[in-house]
Amino acid sequence: MSLAIDAFTIICVAAGVFFYVAGTIGLIRFPDSLSRLHALTKADNLGLGLVALGLLPRASNFPDAFKIIMIWVLVLLSGASAAQMIGRALRRGRR
Amino acid sequence: MRFGLFLFVWLMIAGWDPKDLPVGFIAACGACWTSLLLAPQRKWRLRYAPTVELLIRFLRGSIVAGFDVAMRVLRPDMHLAPGFVTASLIASPSYSRDAFCLYQSLQPGVLPAGAEGDVLMLHALDTGNPIPEIVAQDEALFERAVA
Numbered sequence: 212m213s214l215a216i217d218a219f220t221i222i223c224v225a226a227g228v229f230f231y232v233a234g235t236i237g238l239i240r241f242p243d244s245l246s247r248l249h250a251l252t253k254a255d256n257l258g259l260g261l262v263a264l265g266l267l268p269r270a271s272n273f274p275d276a277f278k279i280i281m282i283w284v285l286v287l288l289s290g291a292s293a294a295q296m297i298g299r300a301l302r303r304g305r306r
Numbered sequence: 307m308r309f310g311l312f313l314f315v316w317l318m319i320a321g322w323d324p325k326d327l328p329v330g331f332i333a334a335c336g337a338c339w340t341s342l343l344l345a346p347q348r349k350w351r352l353r354y355a356p357t358v359e360l361l362i363r364f365l366r367g368s369i370v371a372g373f374d375v376a377m378r379v380l381r382p383d384m385h386l387a388p389g390f391v392t393a394s395l396i397a398s399p400s401y402s403r404d405a406f407c408l409y410q411s412l413q414p415g416v417l418p419a420g421a422e423g424d425v426l427m428l429h430a431l432d433t434g435n436p437i438p439e440i441v442a443q444d445e446a447l448f449e450r451a452v453a
Contacts, residue, residue, distance in 0.1 A: 233376035240379055245429040246388045248417055250375050256412060257372025277318045291411040298411075298419035298429055302390070 216268045223265025230258030244301055252294040259283055312337040346401040356451035363447065364409060371414040378431065389433040390419070393426045393441035396449060406448045410441065 237250025263283040270276035313334040320326055378384045397403040399421070407418040407426070416437055417429045430437050 230372050230376055233372075233379050237375055237379040240384065242386065243388060245417065245419070246386065246431060248429075249415070249431055250379065252411060252417070253368070253371035253414070254375040254379075256368060260368070274318050274321070281315065281319060287412070288408070291408050295407060295411050295418050295420075298417050302419040302427060302429070 220265040220269060223261045227258040227261035227263075227265065230254045230261065234258065245298055248294045248298055252290050256287055256290060259286055308341060309334055309338045312341075344401070350402065350452050353451055356447060360409075360447050360451045363444070364412070367413040371412060374414045374431075385432065387430075387432045387434055389430060391416075391428050391430050391433055391437045393428060393438040395421065395424050395426050396445055398424070402448075402452055405452070406445060409448065410444065413440075413444065416441070 231254070234250045234254030237254060238247050241247045241250055260283055263279050266279050267276055270279060313330060316330045316333050316337075320330060378386065395403065395406075397406065403421070407421070410416060410418050410426075410428070415431045415435055419427045419429050421427065426441065428437060428441070
């Protein structure tokens with residue numbers, strides 16, 4: 212059972228790191244600021260979600276698991292809100 | 307009720323140490339006051355079946371969006387045709403519409419960049435995709451979920 216949990220954590224966290232790296236490559240390779248926002252919001256959101264999912268079985272109690280979920284939810288909401296605001300500002304700046 | 311919920315979240319995050327409780331009360335009061343200030347004029351009523359459908363669509367869309375970006379950045383040509391597209395919105399300016407834009411910003415290939423009247427401006431990674439149609443489907447489901 213412990214081996215299965217370890218394997219689950221390793222797979223999920225490794226997949227999460229992959230998406231973080233992909234988001235960072237997007238930040239470098241994408242041609243303009245608005246496209247880079249896609250890389251930062253979407254790939255990182257999935258990366259953090261997978262890292263959080265991988266860490267959930269390792270939480271020793273309910274508050275620890277709740278904290279992990281709350282971190283993901285708050286980063287998700289703040290990242291999506293900030294990306295929209297930056298996108299709006301960039302669009303207005305282009306006019 | 308609202309205050310209790312915020313205090314519960316704070317206690318779960320910060321822990322149950324009695325010496326930290328005053329800070330928790332202040333934080334919960336601040337959160338409660340802010341949420342009342344920003345509360346929508348019209349009360350939302352969630353319909354369960356469309357909300358579950360929306361959540362499933364959101365999760366699927368978030369996963370697809372992450373894969374979409376990852377696959378593009380790893381391809382030599384990236385397959386990008388970035389630009390702005392517009393989509394008509396049913397909802398008038400409201401918190402419900404803001405929530406829909408938040409939802410939309412985590413969907414594949416699109417990023418809301420403000421609205422002008424009833425038109426939502428979206429930045430797309432590939433303008434060749436049928437984005438207005440997808441946004442219309444999403445909004446119809448969102449409107450069904452949040453009555």
